[in-house]
Amino acid sequence: MAISSHIKEMMEGSSFIRKMFETGAKLKEQYGDDNVYDFSLGNPDVPPIQKFTDTVIKIMEEDIPAKHGYMANAGFSFARKAVAAQVSKDQKADVDEQSVVMTCGAGGALNIVLKSILNPGDRVLVSSPCFMEYKFYADNHGGKLEIIKPKENFELDADAFEKAMGADVAAVILNSPNNPSGKIYSKENLNSLFEVLKKASDKYGRSIYVICDEPYRNIVFDGAEVPAVFPLYNNSIVVTSYSKNLSLPGERIGYVAANPAADDFDDLMNAVILCNRIMGFVNAPALMQRAVSELQGETVDISVYQRKRDLLCEELSRIGYEFEKPKGTFYLFIKAPGGDDAAFADLLLKERVLVVPGSGFAMPGYFRISYCVEDKTIKGSFSGFEKAFKQVCKNC
Amino acid sequence: MAISSHIKEMMEGSSFIRKMFETGAKLKEQYGDDNVYDFSLGNPDVPPIQKFTDTVIKIMEEDIPAKHGYMANAGFSFARKAVAAQVSKDQKADVDEQSVVMTCGAGGALNIVLKSILNPGDRVLVSSPCFMEYKFYADNHGGKLEIIKPKENFELDADAFEKAMGADVAAVILNSPNNPSGKIYSKENLNSLFEVLKKASDKYGRSIYVICDEPYRNIVFDGAEVPAVFPLYNNSIVVTSYSKNLSLPGERIGYVAANPAADDFDDLMNAVILCNRIMGFVNAPALMQRAVSELQGETVDISVYQRKRDLLCEELSRIGYEFEKPKGTFYLFIKAPGGDDAAFADLLLKERVLVVPGSGFAMPGYFRISYCVEDKTIKGSFSGFEKAFKQVCKNC
Numbered sequence: 068m069a070i071s072s073h074i075k076e077m078m079e080g081s082s083f084i085r086k087m088f089e090t091g092a093k094l095k096e097q098y099g100d101d102n103v104y105d106f107s108l109g110n111p112d113v114p115p116i117q118k119f120t121d122t123v124i125k126i127m128e129e130d131i132p133a134k135h136g137y138m139a140n141a142g143f144s145f146a147r148k149a150v151a152a153q154v155s156k157d158q159k160a161d162v163d164e165q166s167v168v169m170t171c172g173a174g175g176a177l178n179i180v181l182k183s184i185l186n187p188g189d190r191v192l193v194s195s196p197c198f199m200e201y202k203f204y205a206d207n208h209g210g211k212l213e214i215i216k217p218k219e220n221f222e223l224d225a226d227a228f229e230k231a232m233g234a235d236v237a238a239v240i241l242n243s244p245n246n247p248s249g250k251i252y253s254k255e256n257l258n259s260l261f262e263v264l265k266k267a268s269d270k271y272g273r274s275i276y277v278i279c280d281e282p283y284r285n286i287v288f289d290g291a292e293v294p295a296v297f298p299l300y301n302n303s304i305v306v307t308s309y310s311k312n313l314s315l316p317g318e319r320i321g322y323v324a325a326n327p328a329a330d331d332f333d334d335l336m337n338a339v340i341l342c343n344r345i346m347g348f349v350n351a352p353a354l355m356q357r358a359v360s361e362l363q364g365e366t367v368d369i370s371v372y373q374r375k376r377d378l379l380c381e382e383l384s385r386i387g388y389e390f391e392k393p394k395g396t397f398y399l400f401i402k403a404p405g406g407d408d409a410a411f412a413d414l415l416l417k418e419r420v421l422v423v424p425g426s427g428f429a430m431p432g433y434f435r436i437s438y439c440v441e442d443k444t445i446k447g448s449f450s451g452f453e454k455a456f457k458q459v460c461k462n463c
Numbered sequence: 464m465a466i467s468s469h470i471k472e473m474m475e476g477s478s479f480i481r482k483m484f485e486t487g488a489k490l491k492e493q494y495g496d497d498n499v500y501d502f503s504l505g506n507p508d509v510p511p512i513q514k515f516t517d518t519v520i521k522i523m524e525e526d527i528p529a530k531h532g533y534m535a536n537a538g539f540s541f542a543r544k545a546v547a548a549q550v551s552k553d554q555k556a557d558v559d560e561q562s563v564v565m566t567c568g569a570g571g572a573l574n575i576v577l578k579s580i581l582n583p584g585d586r587v588l589v590s591s592p593c594f595m596e597y598k599f600y601a602d603n604h605g606g607k608l609e610i611i612k613p614k615e616n617f618e619l620d621a622d623a624f625e626k627a628m629g630a631d632v633a634a635v636i637l638n639s640p641n642n643p644s645g646k647i648y649s650k651e652n653l654n655s656l657f658e659v660l661k662k663a664s665d666k667y668g669r670s671i672y673v674i675c676d677e678p679y680r681n682i683v684f685d686g687a688e689v690p691a692v693f694p695l696y697n698n699s700i701v702v703t704s705y706s707k708n709l710s711l712p713g714e715r716i717g718y719v720a721a722n723p724a725a726d727d728f729d730d731l732m733n734a735v736i737l738c739n740r741i742m743g744f745v746n747a748p749a750l751m752q753r754a755v756s757e758l759q760g761e762t763v764d765i766s767v768y769q770r771k772r773d774l775l776c777e778e779l780s781r782i783g784y785e786f787e788k789p790k791g792t793f794y795l796f797i798k799a800p801g802g803d804d805a806a807f808a809d810l811l812l813k814e815r816v817l818v819v820p821g822s823g824f825a826m827p828g829y830f831r832i833s834y835c836v837e838d839k840t841i842k843g844s845f846s847g848f849e850k851a852f853k854q855v856c857k858n859c
């Protein structure tokens with residue numbers, strides 16, 4: 068016996084994605100990068116803004132004591148203040164630095180929040196389709212992820228959530244704009260869920276948290292707005308990163324921002340800060356804290372994503388694919404012709420088009436296109452998309 | 464009920480350190496920063512080398528595709544290669560990039576390694592005195608830290624380790640040069656432990672890992688060398704960071720390097736990479752990976768620490784304090800006059816001198832001085848050290 072049995076099981080379970088990744092790498096080797104149309108990864112391709120680069124260089128050139136040193140585990144006070152001011156606007160609430168902990172990305176933020184609140188066996192609910200790393204994150208801290216099926220058009224199904232309620236429900240994760248569907252949950256839809264959670268909190272005598280995972284908050288089109296959750300639900304916590312809006316996913320910079328109206332607010336924040344330390348994150352990267360504190364409210368050029376979305380939507384509609392045109396993120400979530408997402412993804416693979424089957428988001432029957440790729444990849448893929456479609460829908 | 468009961472307990476347990484921190488902050492407010500002599504934190508005060516700053520600026524100015532983007536969870540291939548070349552020298556072994564995973568500091572590295580190897584209830588052994596965050600790190604992944612008392616002069620006590628062996632021992636953490644004692648374990652002393660571990664591995668049929676936590680490997684004086692562990696013990700893993708040798712603790716950059724001779728090497732590395740991802744680290748900060756890959760073998764000006772050590776050792780010896788002059792780190796670990804470390808730390812506090820009682824390192828009867836502070840702090844503290852000493856040792 069060498070490694071952990073549980074991790075060994077997980078490794079076997081995640082071999083599907085690795086296999087897909089390896090198949091993609093082999094295809095690229097065989098046909099060349101330009102002849103493989105890889106829509107599988109959410110790695111933003113719009114470069115960071117010039118102001119980010121300038122800000123980092125300015126900080127590096129400045130004379131700042133302990134520039135790269137430890138700071139309080141919650142982060143630099145000036146960074147927390149800058150973030151709090153932005154969160155106040157986003158969440159239409161009065162948020163100060165006490166609400167904010169700087170983190171190693173949204174992945175780090177989610178883990179320290181879940182570790183802070185989960186007791187052994189607790190359930191964490193999420194509406195499908197969803198990012199499946201949540202399952203690992205809940206499991207890391209003794210919890211269990213439970214997937215709740217959505218209504219039509221991927222809306223939250225408050226009735227389904229109500230049926231799942233129990234004393235062991237610790238939190239609901241909300242990811243809006245949603246990966247993979249691009250869905251932005253409306254205020255009405257959110258309120259229907261929050262009513263259920265408030266009733267269950269009273270009934271079971273525990274604070275059920277709503278964890279808003281919103282790295283795509285600023286990647287929205289057609290004037291769409293992402294509703295503020297803080298005024299609607301007290302026990303709410305934002306976890307997010309600058310990975311998507313500033314195209315910095317490799318730098319691991321994000322934050323936790325808790326609603327000042329949350330139950331036992333001080334305990335909650337002290338727990339989050341403690342967990343940031345004891346999980347080994349210790350603190351968010353210092354230089355990136357300094358940089359993002361000067362870049363609040365900035366985003367990369369979102370119009371590029373909008374243009375790519377429109378390009379894809381127009382052509383895929385023309386071919387006959389069925390999907391809702393999303394108002395946010397850089398994903399399209401499309402009905403798999405024939406209904407079998409894995410089989411259809413295989414058909415696309417034969418055309419050297421790489422997508423992720425919806426089963427990877429707890430939503431079989433669909434597939435995800437991540438369109439943060441070059442225009443030539445999009446244009447080059449169309450004939451493959453058409454061929455695969457026609458193979459399945461000969462008589463559609 | 465709001466937050467996790469286990470975390471709530473931990474918060475209550477760690478209130479001692481918080482209280483000390485708060486007392487220090489109050490003292491500084493009351494008497495001014497210059498009149499408080501704070502030796503409590505291991506935050507390097509020697510600035511990073513100019514080459515670090517130049518390298519970061521150069522990288523920021525270069526045109527590099529996806530400069531701040533995701534890479535493989537293990538890190539950039541070029542960074543892993545650069546680290547592997549350095550580890551090959553440090554460990555006198557032939558190490559390639561397959562052995563290396565870039566991490567968010569040594570804290571991140573330790574956590575992903577422990578998660579990779581621990582089964583529920585497993586024990587992780589460590590010789591005291593030791594960094595007590597290890598306790599949290601083991602606990603995070605269902606393990607238990609067990610402290611083994613050292614021999615005189617803080618040497619590893621192989622007999623004591625032998626008595627502690629059992630089927631549930633998954634790993635031993637070795638921290639050399641040691642925080643807080645500054646001890647460098649000799650090759651002979653290490654071998655005495657490794658013999659025990661090899662026998663126990665055979666007896667219990669499991670791979671017992673030696674995790675070498677060595678961020679102070681390059682902070683050594685008087686020509687001291689830290690022995691290579693890879694040639695001595697196959698199931699060995701280095702976890703470390705650039706926090707101390709490059710004075711970058713806030714940037715969270717480090718690595719895991721596993722011995723290529725380790726049992727089930729591929730499984731082990733795949734587990735470490737998976738855990739880096741699923742714990743929410745995802746990958747080590749991209750810009751710092753790029754920077755340190757060009758700074759292998761570099762260190763800050765170590766002579767500054769040596770000078771501070773000598774300044775303190777000379778004066779504290781003169782006063783009458785008892786300690787071994789350490790050959791590494793930037794810590795002194797001193798016998799508490801009177802034997803009660805907490806009481807003596809309180810006496811020093813009255814002289815506005817902040818130290819950490821040995822109880823905080825599982826070694827009561829001592830206290831730790833962290834001398835990565837300004838010279839004026841060192842010089843200003845001497846009269847306080849003398850007064851406190853004389854109060855306890857009136858008749859010494």
